[in-house]
Amino acid sequence: MTTETEIQPRSWYKRNEIAVTPWLFLAPAILFFLVYVIFPIFQSIGISFYDWDGLGEARWVGLDNYVELADDSAFEVSLWNNLKWLVFYLLAIPAGLFIALFLNQTVTGIRIYKSLFFFPFVLSQVVVGLVFSWFYLPNEGLLSNMLSYIGLGPLNVLGDPTWATYGIIAAGLWPQTAYCMILYLTGLNAVDPEQVEAARLDGAKGWKMLWYVIIPQLKPATFIAFVVTIIGALRSFDLISIMTNGGPFGQTRVLSFYMFEKALSEYGFRMGYGAAIAVVLFLIMLVFIAYFLWSMWSEERGR
Amino acid sequence: MRSIFKASVTALATAAVLAGGSMAFGQSLTGDLKIFLDTSNPAPRATMEQMIARFQAEHPDLNIETTVIDREAYKTQIRNFLTADAPDVATWYAANRMRPYVEAGLFEDVSDLWEDADIKNNLASTKGAMTIDGKQWGVPYTYYQWGIYYRKDIFDELGLSEPTTWEEEKSNCAAIVASGRACYTIGSKFLWTAGGWFDYLNLRTNGFDFHMDMAAGNVAWTDDRVKQTFANWRELIDMGAFVANHQNYSWQEALPFMINGEAASYLMGNFAVAPLREGGLTDDQLDFYQFPAITDGVAMAEDAPTDTFHIPANASNKDAARAFLKFVVSANEQTEINNGKNLGQLPVNASSSIDDDKFLNEGFAMLSSNSPGGVAQFFDRDFPAEMAAEAMQGFQEFMVFPDNLDDILARLEKVRERVYK
Known part of the structure; x- marks a missing residue:
């Protein structure tokens, strides 16, 4: 009798504790991820097949929104601008690397210099945007004044459709470079001094040392810098909103901004069209996300 | 004893409320009145708050709650609050700008207010701007040249x-x-x-x-x-x-x-x-x-853009809201809120007086006599x-x-x- 009670099977939870506990810990995150990320993705895709003003009845239009996108010059401009952002924003990585190499030395007060270089990353994007739009002002701005010293005419960076996007990207590079720099500074701390020593004995120096010895060891830092920069480029919204509001005549819009304008801004009443733009942006991001996941996965397997 | 006393108090109060209701409009207003404003600039904001304070003084039993939202942010937020958490009164703009909300059934039809002799006779000039499908969907409170x-x-x-x-x-x-x-x-x-x-x-x-x-x-x-x-x-x-x-x-x-x-x-x-x-x-x-x-x-x-007040269809205290709209367009209030110390614009009520300001006088003369086209x-x-x-x-x-x-x-x-x- 008594023995029977003693070997009574343990509770279900006790038996499966090791398998279940991780899921319990993951549950809140999974729940919120499903509700706030996965579900809205499918909802957006669903809305993109409707003509809906966000208030009244939604009307099924099939692929009409996408057909219209294909023929929409403003969409085309936004897409090209996204591409410009992707390409030029990546300049933050080499720039950050070189500043990091420059600052990676032991001089009195180096911490102060490092903090100063890191400073722009601490600023809000809104402040960065404002400062740069003053810097670019056509008459009073610092840039125009500097150009006039070397005899170049006044340049209205943000008012000129060909230059405005580059002007905003330059503003974005300022904090992004600081971010990449800090990533590389931590990476440089982990560079193996023995390998550097060995390379030096073999006669490597300068560029060769950098390219064959230092940079390969910075690979993890480069990967993270690449990820945050790509995501930063695709998320560019606040700077555009502050500096040009998408103008002049819509030439600095990117997909995220165009989506906001079409769906949610003062005159935007086209939820379906906005959702279609969001889906295109999502597909572009998916390419990068898939690549990131794949490279992380193969890295882990390689170990 | 106590219950009898309570009952008689209730009866008296009810009688008073009923009498009040039949006496003059608004005497009986109770409950909450939620007002959303987009007048976020300092001067218009103060004007509106003073006007609401005067309305409050007329209706001490009414619990008025005013929310001022940044003018630009308001333009995007209005869609959310009209559907989700509607106030009783909200500011907006006339003509096509109100059409999406009218068509979605989010603004209350206030044609009954426009039947009122006071409003009908004095606000005729802006009636067209407030009309969609033959009905009026709000009242104007100011306009400018x-x-x-x-x-x-x-x-x-x-x-x-x-x-x-x-x-x-x-x-x-x-x-x-x-x-x-x-x-x-x-x-x-x-x-x-x-x-x-x-x-x-x-x-x-x-x-x-x-x-x-x-x-x-x-x-x-x-x-x-x-x-x-x-x-x-x-x-x-x-x-x-x-x-x-x-x-x-x-x-x-x-x-x-x-x-x-x-x-x-x-x-x-x-x-x-x-x-x-x-x-x-x-x-x-x-x-x-x-x-x-x-x-x-x-x-x-x-x-001559007209700024307006509307009652959301989902409002909970529409009686008080109607009384407030009437109050806003009354000749005295119009004179007061549009004068040079306040909004500095033109009153919508024809019986109001226009503040003695060079630009307001010129504007009023232009709109009333030198704009025959419309x-x-x-x-x-x-x-x-x-x-x-x-x-x-x-x-x-x-x-x-x-x-x-x-x-x-x-x-x-x-x-x-x-x-x-």
């Missing part, structure tokens, strides 16, 4: 007088440009300022009825008459009439050009007067004239939102690159075909 505000001292210096014809306007402008200034300041970063220019040029070139026909989607953007409007506009652009780099500035950032004398005039609403005065211009330096005639025989018509709201309130957004962007592009006109008009025509289908 548009026109050309100019530096009188610069005009005097150059020996110019207020123009009344297009030829005079252009010859004035030529003289101003020759003196090294721009004729007009404008900041088109947020696009709508260019909409004002289009309104006036189109109203003067083709007339009010044509303009409204266009707003209703019945005229192609590639129509020759529309092209004529742009041809007139282009004459000014080619003269160098507008300040350079206007695409970088907001309307406020364009004010210093006028204050510093780098530009001689500004096509704007009357709300520009306050910051111009604060910027140091005296009433001797600053003056106003009506946008001159362009095509002979086209009746003068004006823009009174429009404003480009982005008369045209549907989508059309307005695309068109104003096109106007800005045209002002910077006038050569792109054909391309712009073709694009706008495509939008028109989609928007009005």
